[in-house]
Amino acid sequence: MLSLGLLNPKSPDNVGSVMRAAGNFGVDAVYYTGTRYPRALSLKPGAANTRRSKSDDIPLALVNSLIDPVPQNTQIICVELVEDGIALPEYQHPENALYIFGPEDGNISQTIIDRADEVVYIPTQGCMNLAATVSVLLYDRLAKSAQLVGNNALIRQSRDRNNNLKVRSR
Numbered sequence: 301m302l303s304l305g306l307l308n309p310k311s312p313d314n315v316g317s318v319m320r321a322a323g324n325f326g327v328d329a330v331y332y333t334g335t336r337y338p339r340a341l342s343l344k345p346g347a348a349n350t351r352r353s354k355s356d357d358i359p360l361a362l363v364n365s366l367i368d369p370v371p372q373n374t375q376i377i378c379v380e381l382v383e384d385g386i387a388l389p390e391y392q393h394p395e396n397a398l399y400i401f402g403p404e405d406g407n408i409s410q411t412i413i414d415r416a417d418e419v420v421y422i423p424t425q426g427c428m429n430l431a432a433t434v435s436v437l438l439y440d441r442l443a444k445s446a447q448l449v450g451n452n453a454l455i456r457q458s459r460d461r462n463n464n465l466k467v468r469s470r
Contacts, residue, residue, distance in 0.1 A: 302327050305366035305400040308334030312341045317431030322358050325438035331363045375417040380408045385421040393441045404430050
């Protein structure tokens, strides 16, 4: 089981982009806490829909807590720019994980960090946008997994219908 937890996200655009990444990388569910996202969504009903049909079947659910309860055999992994965390290039992802991401303008609480099985950071020079962080983490997970299969069938299945490009032989 692969799940994402978003702590009090505020931007409908960011959450939509997270959902798009979730669909692209095979996430089973996305959970979020707080009131800022639903409030922002209600104030901005014409927000761009960055989701794609691939993510339509992924539940996006408001919960009171991201860590209580967590399914058995699921590791809690916090993704935060934090001292003494594990650099993402060195990290080995568990099969069943709940990845928790902090708010766009804040941090994951020390209580959640203390409860986590592991804390991972992306070694950048500065902090990243929520959706970008989710995308990098999910790509890293895919790149290190046995599920990574790159072939023309995957490309044809995944690309936009307006894209029919091919590399010409040289």
